Amino acid sequence: MTYRTQFDSELDNLKLNLIKMSDLVIRNIHDALHSFLEMNTELAERIIKDDQLVNDFEYAIEKECMRIILREQPVAKDLRLITAVLKMITDLERIGDHAADISKLTVFMEKTSKPLKAKYTPLMVDVCEEMIRLALDSFVNRDTRMAHEVIEKDDLVDEYFIEIKNQVASAIRETRIDADYAIYLMMVAKYIERIGDHAVNLAEWVIFSITGEHE
Amino acid sequence: MENAFTINQLNLKYGEKKALDQITMDIPKNQITALIGPSGCGKSTLLRTLNRMNDLIDNVRIDGDIRYEEQDIFAKEYDVINLRTKVGMVFQKPNPFPMSIFDNIAYGPRCQGIKDRKVLQEIVERSLINAALYDEVKDRLKESAKELSGGQQQRLCIARAIAMEPDVILMDEPTSALDPIATAKIEDLILELKKKYTIVIVTHNMQQAARISDNTAFLLMGELIEYDKTDIIFSNPKETKTEEYITGRFG
Numbered sequence: 417m418t419y420r421t422q423f424d425s426e427l428d429n430l431k432l433n434l435i436k437m438s439d440l441v442i443r444n445i446h447d448a449l450h451s452f453l454e455m456n457t458e459l460a461e462r463i464i465k466d467d468q469l470v471n472d473f474e475y476a477i478e479k480e481c482m483r484i485i486l487r488e489q490p491v492a493k494d495l496r497l498i499t500a501v502l503k504m505i506t507d508l509e510r511i512g513d514h515a516a517d518i519s520k521l522t523v524f525m526e527k528t529s530k531p532l533k534a535k536y537t538p539l540m541v542d543v544c545e546e547m548i549r550l551a552l553d554s555f556v557n558r559d560t561r562m563a564h565e566v567i568e569k570d571d572l573v574d575e576y577f578i579e580i581k582n583q584v585a586s587a588i589r590e591t592r593i594d595a596d597y598a599i600y601l602m603m604v605a606k607y608i609e610r611i612g613d614h615a616v617n618l619a620e621w622v623i624f625s626i627t628g629e630h631e
Numbered sequence: 632m633e634n635a636f637t638i639n640q641l642n643l644k645y646g647e648k649k650a651l652d653q654i655t656m657d658i659p660k661n662q663i664t665a666l667i668g669p670s671g672c673g674k675s676t677l678l679r680t681l682n683r684m685n686d687l688i689d690n691v692r693i694d695g696d697i698r699y700e701e702q703d704i705f706a707k708e709y710d711v712i713n714l715r716t717k718v719g720m721v722f723q724k725p726n727p728f729p730m731s732i733f734d735n736i737a738y739g740p741r742c743q744g745i746k747d748r749k750v751l752q753e754i755v756e757r758s759l760i761n762a763a764l765y766d767e768v769k770d771r772l773k774e775s776a777k778e779l780s781g782g783q784q785q786r787l788c789i790a791r792a793i794a795m796e797p798d799v800i801l802m803d804e805p806t807s808a809l810d811p812i813a814t815a816k817i818e819d820l821i822l823e824l825k826k827k828y829t830i831v832i833v834t835h836n837m838q839q840a841a842r843i844s845d846n847t848a849f850l851l852m853g854e855l856i857e858y859d860k861t862d863i864i865f866s867n868p869k870e871t872k873t874e875e876y877i878t879g880r881f882g
Contacts, residue, residue, distance in 0.1 A: 420879050489838060491865045491877050628867030 470512035573612035665844035719792035725784030727776035762790035782813025
C-alpha cells in the first residue's frame with residue numbers, strides 16, 4: 417500500500433509545469449534565431465514580450481516548491497527532486513533570457529545587405545533544443561543515460577561555435593560581411609553556446625535528483 | 632572512532648515471536664544514534680536490550696552478542712547493576728517519583744549509599760544544571776516533582792539519569808508527550824549532552840531524528856534495513872525500503 421497520493425500528485429504537477437516552461441523556452445530560442453537570420457523585428461519583439469511568461473513560470477514554480485517544502489517536509493528522493501526543480505528553473509529562465517537577448521540584437525541591428533549564410537547557427541540551435549528536450553525527458557523518466565547524452569552533446573555545440581567563428585573570420589578577411597553584422601552574429605553564436613551550457617546544467621541536476629550525486 | 636556498543640548477530644524472541652533478527656551495528660561514543668521504524672519494528676526492544684531491561688520481561692530469549700566498552704553484557708559474571716548505572720534511561724512519558732524534586736534526583740545516589748547531605752546537594756545541583764532545569768526550579772527543590780510541567784518533568788528525568796554519572800543515555804521517544812516548545816528544549820539539551828554522553832534515541836518523529844542525530848538506523852520487522860550517517864539516510868538512502876518509509880510512502 418502506498419500513501420501520500422496528494423503529495424505525489426503535487427510532484428507530478430510540478431513536473432508538468434516544468435515541461436510547459438521548457439516548451440515555451442524551446443519555442444523562444446527557435447524563433448529568436450529565425451528572427452535574427454530573417455531580420456524579422458516583429459517576431460523578435462514578440463519573443464522579448466514572451467520572456468515575461470518564462471519569468472512568470474519561474475516565479476510560479478518556485479512558489480510551488482516552497483509551498484511543498486513547507487507543507488510536506490520532503491526528504492530523500494522527494495527533497496532531491498524539489499531541489500533539482502528549483503535549480504532547473506533558474507537555468508531555463510537564463511535560456512529564456514538568451515532568447516530575448518538574441519531578439520534584442522535583431523531589433524537594434526541595422527539591416528544588412530550582406531547577411532552571412534551561417535549554416536552552423538541553425539544546427540547549433542537544433543542541438544540545444546534537443547538537449548533541453550532530452551534533459552526534461554530524462555528528468556520525467558528518471559533516466560541517467562539520457563541525461564549523460566545531453567552532457568555529451570554539448571561538445572557538438574562547442575564545435576559548431578568554432579566553425580561559426582572561423583566562417584565569420586574568413587568573411588571579415590574577404591570583406592563579404594558588414595563589421596556590425598559580424599559582431600552581432602558572433603554574439604548570437606555565443607548566446608547559443610551559453611544555452612548549451614545551461615542545458616548541461618539541467619542534465620546535471622537531473623542526475624542529482626536520481627543519484628544524489630552532483631557532478 | 633570509538634564505539635560505546637558493538638552489537639553482533641543479535642536475535643531476540645518474545646516466546647515464539649521474533650522481535651530482533653540478526654542485528655549487527657556499532658554505536659559510536661559521544662554521538663547521537665537514532666533508531667527509527669514503524670511501530671513493532673523492534674526499535675524499543677533493541678534500545679532496552681542495551682542495558683538489559685528486557686531481563687525483566689518473561690519469556691525473552693536472546694542470542695548473539697552485545698559488547699559495552701568491549702565487555703560482553705550477557706556474560707554470566709557481568710555486573711548488570713553496574714551496566715544500568717552506566718547506561719541510563721529516559722522513557723516516553725515523564726515518570727517522576729511521587730516525591731520532591733530534590734529527592735527524585737538524590738534517589739539513585741542514595742541507593743548507592745551516598746548519605747552526606749552536602750554531597751547530595753552538589754549532585755542534585757550539578758544534575759539540574761546539566762539538564763537545563765536548575766534556573767527554573769532552584770527555589771522550589773522541596774516541592775513535589777508532580778507540580779512541574781510535562782517538559783520540566785522530562786528534564787527532571789534526564790537530570791535523574793545524569794545524577795548516576797552514566798556514560799550512555801537511552802531515550803525512548805522522550806518528546807512524544809511534549810508540546811513543540813518543550814520538545815525544542817529537550818532537543819537542545821540532547822545536543823548539549825552529546826559532549827559528555829553517548830545517546831541512543833528511539834523516535835517516531837523523523838524530523839527530530841534528522842535534526843539531532845549523527846547516525847540513523849532504520850528497522851523493519853526486527854531487521855536492521857539500513858544504518859548510516861543521518862545526512863545520508865535522509866538525503867540519499869541506499870535501500871528502497873528506507874526511502875519508502877522516510878518519504879512516507881509505506882509504513
